[in-house]
Amino acid sequence: MSGSREATVLTTTVDERRATERPQAQQLKWALADGWTITLRDLKHWAAQPWQIVFGLLFSVMLVLMFGYLFGGAIEVPGGGNYREFLLPGMFALTMLFGLEATYTAVTTDADRGVTDRFRAMPMAGSAVVMGRASADMLNSMLTLAAMVACGLAVGWRWHEGVGATLAAFGLLLLLRFALLWLGIWLALVLRSPEALMALQILVWPLGFLSNVYVAPQTMPGWLGTLAEWNPLSATVAAARELFGNPGWGGDSWVAQHSILMAFLWPAVLTAVFFPLSVRAYRRLSR
Amino acid sequence: MASDLAVHVTGLRKRYRDKPALDGFDLDVPAGTVHGLLGPNGAGKTTAVRVLATLLRADGGKAFVAGYDVARQPAVVRERIGLVGQHAAVDEVLGGRDNLVMFGRLFHLGKREAGRRADHLLERFGLADAGGKPVKQYSGGMRRRLDLAASLILRPAVLFLDEPTSGLDPRGRNEVWAAVRALVADGTTVLLTTQYLDEADQLASRISVLDHGRVVAGGTPDELKSRIGGDRIDVIVRADADLVAAAAVVKGIAEGEPEIDPDNRRVSAPVRDRVAALTEVVRVLDTRGIAVEDIALRRPTLDEVFLRLTEVPDERES
Numbered sequence: 355m356s357g358s359r360e361a362t363v364l365t366t367t368v369d370e371r372r373a374t375e376r377p378q379a380q381q382l383k384w385a386l387a388d389g390w391t392i393t394l395r396d397l398k399h400w401a402a403q404p405w406q407i408v409f410g411l412l413f414s415v416m417l418v419l420m421f422g423y424l425f426g427g428a429i430e431v432p433g434g435g436n437y438r439e440f441l442l443p444g445m446f447a448l449t450m451l452f453g454l455e456a457t458y459t460a461v462t463t464d465a466d467r468g469v470t471d472r473f474r475a476m477p478m479a480g481s482a483v484v485m486g487r488a489s490a491d492m493l494n495s496m497l498t499l500a501a502m503v504a505c506g507l508a509v510g511w512r513w514h515e516g517v518g519a520t521l522a523a524f525g526l527l528l529l530l531r532f533a534l535l536w537l538g539i540w541l542a543l544v545l546r547s548p549e550a551l552m553a554l555q556i557l558v559w560p561l562g563f564l565s566n567v568y569v570a571p572q573t574m575p576g577w578l579g580t581l582a583e584w585n586p587l588s589a590t591v592a593a594a595r596e597l598f599g600n601p602g603w604g605g606d607s608w609v610a611q612h613s614i615l616m617a618f619l620w621p622a623v624l625t626a627v628f629f630p631l632s633v634r635a636y637r638r639l640s641r
Numbered sequence: 642m643a644s645d646l647a648v649h650v651t652g653l654r655k656r657y658r659d660k661p662a663l664d665g666f667d668l669d670v671p672a673g674t675v676h677g678l679l680g681p682n683g684a685g686k687t688t689a690v691r692v693l694a695t696l697l698r699a700d701g702g703k704a705f706v707a708g709y710d711v712a713r714q715p716a717v718v719r720e721r722i723g724l725v726g727q728h729a730a731v732d733e734v735l736g737g738r739d740n741l742v743m744f745g746r747l748f749h750l751g752k753r754e755a756g757r758r759a760d761h762l763l764e765r766f767g768l769a770d771a772g773g774k775p776v777k778q779y780s781g782g783m784r785r786r787l788d789l790a791a792s793l794i795l796r797p798a799v800l801f802l803d804e805p806t807s808g809l810d811p812r813g814r815n816e817v818w819a820a821v822r823a824l825v826a827d828g829t830t831v832l833l834t835t836q837y838l839d840e841a842d843q844l845a846s847r848i849s850v851l852d853h854g855r856v857v858a859g860g861t862p863d864e865l866k867s868r869i870g871g872d873r874i875d876v877i878v879r880a881d882a883d884l885v886a887a888a889a890v891v892k893g894i895a896e897g898e899p900e901i902d903p904d905n906r907r908v909s910a911p912v913r914d915r916v917a918a919l920t921e922v923v924r925v926l927d928t929r930g931i932a933v934e935d936i937a938l939r940r941p942t943l944d945e946v947f948l949r950l951t952e953v954p955d956e957r958e959s
Contacts (some may be wrong), residue, residue, distance in 0.1 A: 384749060391746045399734045402775060468730030472791070475694045477719040478747045640698050 385479035392486020393493070396460075400494075411501045418445055418505050421568065429569065435601040442511040443523070443594035444567030446502055447587050450531040451562050453495045455554060457538030460487060462548040474639065484636065488535055495531045499524065514599030523597035526617045530590045533621035536628035543635035566591055570603040571610075583609045586624065589616035646705070647672040647799045647830035648693065653702035655688050655854075662688040663699065664854035670832055670847075672798070675825050677845030678834040679947065685854040686834035687727070690803045693832070694724045707798040723792030723800040727807055729784035730791075731776050737787050738763060738772035744791045762790035766820055782813025789820050793829075800824065802833045806840060818843060838947050850950050858950045865946045872915045872938050874922060876908045879932040884908065887933075890925045894918050906934070911941075 400407055418441070426437035464470045473483050513520040541554065564582050565571075571582035582588055583605065592613035595602035609616055648670035655663040662685045670676040678686050691697035693706055695715040704711045707721040731740045738759050745755030763772045766786040776784060785805060792800060802821065806814040821844055825831060835841050841848050842862045850858040850865070858865060874895060878887045884901060888908045891899045895910035895918065902909065912918035915938050926933055 387749075388747055391743060395732065395735065395743055398739060402734050466728075467733070468726040468728040469732065471691075471694075471696055471726055472724065472730040472744075473747070474696055475719060475722065475724040476744070476747055477716060477749070482747075640696060 381479065385481050385485065388478045388482030389485035389489065392482055393489045395486070396490030397493070407497070411498065414445070414449055414498060414502050415505050417448070418442070418502070418509060421445070422509055425568070431601050436510055438506070438509050438511050440595070440601045441568075442502075442506040442509075443598055443600055444565075444591045445506070446499060446527050446594060447530065447565075447591045448562050448567060449498050449502055450495060450527055450590070451534065451558060451587055453491060453498075453531050454534045454538045454558060455551060456494065457487065457491050457535055458542045458554055459548065459551060460491070461539055461542035462546060462551075465542070465546055466548050470639070480636070484539065484632065487539065488532075491535055491538075492528065492532065495528065499527065511600070515597060519597040519599070523594040526590055526593050526597070526614075529618070529621045530586065533586075533624035533628070536625055536632050540628045540632040540635055543632060543639070561585065561587065566603055570605075572603065572605060580607070583607055586616075586620035589613050589620050593617035645672050646670065647674075647707060648676070648832055649703075649705040650689075650693070651703050653689070653692060653704055654700045655685075655692060655697065656700055661854050663692070663702075666702070666851070666855055668849060668856065670799075670830060672830050673825075673828045674847065675821070675831040675833060675845045677841035677848040678832060678851055679836070679838065679841050679848050680834075680851035681836065684851040686851055687803055688854075689851070690724075690801045690832065690834055694722055694801050695719055696724075720795065721798045723795070723797035725785070725788050725792050725800070725802045725805050727804050729776075729781075729788040731784065731787050733777045734775055736773045736775055737768050737779070737783075740776060740787060741791055741794065745794050748795050750794070758794055762793060765823075766790045767816075780813065781809045782816040785809065785813065785817050786820055789817070789824075793824070797829065799830045799832065802831060804834055804836065806835070806837065814840075850947065852950070858946075865950075866941050872912055873909055873941055874912050874915075874918055875935070875937045875939060876922065876926070876933060877935040878906050878908070879934050881906060883931045886929065887926065887931050890929065890931070891922060894921050894925070912938070 418438075422438045422441055426441065429437055431437050431440045461470075464473075470483070474480070513523070564578070565585045566582060566588040571579040571588065573579070574582055589609065592602055592610065593616070594600075596613060604610065646669050648668060650666060650668040653663050653666040654661070664685075666685065666689055668676075668678075668689070678689065680686050688697065692699045693704055693711060695711050695718050698712065706718050709717045709721070711718050731737075732743070735743065741759035741762055742755045745758050746752070748755075750758060760769075760772075763769045766789065768783060768787060768790070771779065771783060776787065779787065789805070805821070806817050809817065818840070821831060821833070825844075831844075833841070833844060845862065847861055848859065848865060849856045874891065876887055876891055878884055881903070884903060884906055888899050888901050891908050891910050895912050897911050899908045899910035901907075919936065919938055923933075923936060
């Protein structure tokens with residue numbers, strides 16, 4: 355800032371300087387503060403609608419009970435273990451996948467109601483809108499995951515490989531959620547319609563089932579099995595089973611053998627693709 | 642560029658894939674006035690506001706708001722504007738006060754200052770009692786007032802209102818109008834888009850009529866009304882059968898071709914010398930034995946001006 359010598363600076367000049375030469379540290383500070391304000395907004399939503407969280411959790415619990423006890427008896431677990439031991443890592447990953455719908459709904463609702471436009475017409479950091487969304491959704495997913503874990507422990511699921519491996523498994527699950535966040539934001543900004551959620555669900559459910567969550571890909575017709583094995587969800591699920599020490603399907607294919615690597619790689623690829631696409635879609639709102 | 646212009650636009654162009662939305666749009670709004678942007682659906686009103694509010698980039702032309710180029714200094718412009726869009730852009734789940742505090746924080750007010758400003762605005766817009774209630778429970782008029790309040794947190798120099806009363810009942814409309822009038826008393830410059838002619842008439846000191854992306858007419862509401870002639874005479878007959886006869890009488894006395902509105906049994910025509918015309922019409926109708934329900938002299942409505950200027954087929958009944 356070299357303007358201190360100009361004793362009589364016009365207001366416009368000062369303003370222009372403020373706009374163009376705002377120190378980067380200052381910008382970052384505001385971006386973080388704004389991001390936090392947006393996160394806080396979502397936390398307040400939870401407080402205002404606790405039943406919505408409760409229903410969300412109940413849905414997950416219901417899935418665990420339904421698959422664990424209803425269908426579980428019909429499925430043979432490799433090594434003859436407890437089906438619920440096998441099932442829970444898959445349910446955790448499914449919960450991460452369903453988070454996509456929450457992200458999509460939140461972003462399209464804001465766009466639809468004009469809230470996104472209001473944010474964009476305000477002197478706040480543009481990145482804050484996205485950062486706030488990301489942190490709120492991640493917090494939400496952590497909460498849901500914690501509830502699923504509690505539910506799993508209640509029905510007999512356990513981890514067996516020590517704290518480090520267990521935390522790594524949770525880390526991989528959240529990494530998948532983080533990657534799907536950008537897919538959700540991108541879809542929302544491109545489709546821009548809350549009604550398209552139905553279409554999204556039609557996409558999400560097969561993605562959930564066409565995986566190793568419930569049944570072994572080896573039992574599927576050849577090409578379908580390959581597809582299921584290469585499903586990003588399957589990589590995370592297989593890796594989580596391995597790290598928790600829960601029974602898994604195994605498999606001879608390269609993907610099945612390298613599930614932990616793939617559980618890193620897939621989210622990295624998804625993020626590398628959809629993060630820039632989301633940023634681009636956000637910028638294109640002004641076209 | 643004159644420095645007292647809050648909005649200064651020249652030759653603005655914006656094209657969407659299939660058609661031009663703005664096609665050489667010009668506008669000057671002096672500071673401290675309310676300017677109405679009037680036009681049918683698809684005339685380019687919203688596009689114009691979105692460009693001025695830095696939400697949309699124009700393809701060509703220049704636009705200055707509060708003295709700053711919207712394309713080059715959007716960040717500075719954003720510190721000086723408020724925007725009320727067609728939907729109440731507030732968080733439905735949060736309470737009114739929480740909304741205002743959140744937006745205040747995003748405007749980078751301190752925590753205490755944001756709270757103070759929120760309370761002040763709630764008070765001012767008659768929402769103090771509803772501040773804690775979730776916005777979901779608000780009426781349409783209350784939402785819009787909250788929306789308006791959220792746009793005023795930073796005391797903007799220029800406020801954009803994009804069809805602020807669309808979808809509101811008459812009561813909500815009056816609430817919003819009162820709020821806008823109060824703003825103007827404070828010296829805020831307002832650019833208002835509307836399809837409701839009486840709204841422009843009620844609020845705006847000057848009006849630009851927009852059609853196909855450009856201004857086709859402008860002036861004060863009175864100037865626009867005088868564009869299509871002076872006073873008009875309306876004759877409402879008692880029986881449908883008399884309508885044609887009454888039209889013939891009016892035609893003989895009035896300045897132009899009378900318009901016949903069969904649904905309301907009304908004949909309407911422009912007149913030059915109002916009192917003489919009125920007397921003459923009454924006398925001739927009486928001698929021909931045509932029973933009349935009502936006769937009135939009036940200024941043309943903005944509807945008539947608007948329809949004339951934008952050449953929209955007359956579909957509405959008033």
